[in-house]
Amino acid sequence: MTDFEFVVGLIYLLSASLFVVGLHMMRAPATARNGNRISAVGMIIAVAATVALSLVTSGGEWIAWAVLAVGVLLGGIFGVYRARTVKMTDVPQLVSVFNAVGGSAAAAIAFAAFILATSSNPLDLTVSIPIVLDVLIGSITFSGSLIAAGKLQGVIPGNPVTFPGSRALNAVVALIALGASVAAIILPENTLLLVVVLVTALILGVLMVLAIGGADAPVVVSLLNALTGLAVAMAGFAIDNQALIIAGALVGAAGTILTLQMAKAMNRSVLSIILGGFGTG
Amino acid sequence: MQILFGNLAIFVLALLVGVEVISKIPSTLHTPMMSGANAIHGVVIAGAVVTASLANSPTGYILTFIAGAFAAANVFGGYAVTDRILKMFMRPKAVEPADETKTSKDAS
Known part of the structure; x- marks a missing residue:
């Protein structure tokens, strides 16, 4: 050092x-x-x-810095503009959208770290585990938060969306996501496996949040917020950055406690909310 | 291995601090607290900076752009919207100048 x-x-x-x-x-x-x-x-x-x-x-290369500057400028303008103009009643949806983009930013960082690492030398478990967990959690929170925002906004039906065999489908998708994750960790030099993790996690996020009632959506946003914190901490492990690890872990834990308190204030249990379908809608 | 242990240690300790720092909070503060925590995980923008400094391929540039744009929306929007919610919270108490919170609390 x-x-x-x-x-x-x-x-x-x-x-x-x-x-x-x-x-x-x-x-x-x-x-x-x-x-x-x-x-x-x-x-x-x-x-x-x-x-x-x-x-x-x-x-670093100047192109990468230029790309970053343009991205940050566009993202920053969008964020501040929406934050200033959103109706106060629509704030939870906006927080959910910000949470979604945070999760996908963490997943993108893990993906970039993966590509860099594979192009140089074989991956260590200490790097491949956080990368895969980051992509998994980050993708779930990205799609899940967008669906939750849609439910709060009324774009997506507020009542739990279930269909015959939806639980079986959930289980199958979850199994594929888990299997691909384990494979990506053990057989580290395969970008395709990481893409499978990404896609199945995205689908899983959609299915899980669709099955949850609109009245429970704020609690779900809080839970996804905590998950994004964990994804950010995993990104910190992947690129060895302590700021990401500390802040991510802090949000992950504080967000979990907040979720429990929110559910309690509504007389709901977090478990029954996640399992979905029993909800008040 | 030594680096990993250091990182794991601060991860676990930060988790414990996160649990302790939020004890009971009034339910009116649930939304701003969620929004504030959401802004803090916008620190992922620092990860986007690291990604930019390492990117050396078109895929790397694209991922840098996604990470940078999305993280910036998270962090700038997150803090701005949290501040806006909390400003609204202050309003009933802050009819007088904002630093007179104690006297206005008695009045309400």
């Missing part, structure tokens, strides 16, 4: 602390807004430190 990497590590620690303090302050209405701002400061310094670290350690 060079001196420079050490300093970046210290900055990551500071930003992680700001995330924790910010989340903590968001528990009470009086301090919540400042808590969110403190967390935003943590985000700014974490990203700035990562830009500096990437420029110094790997440099």
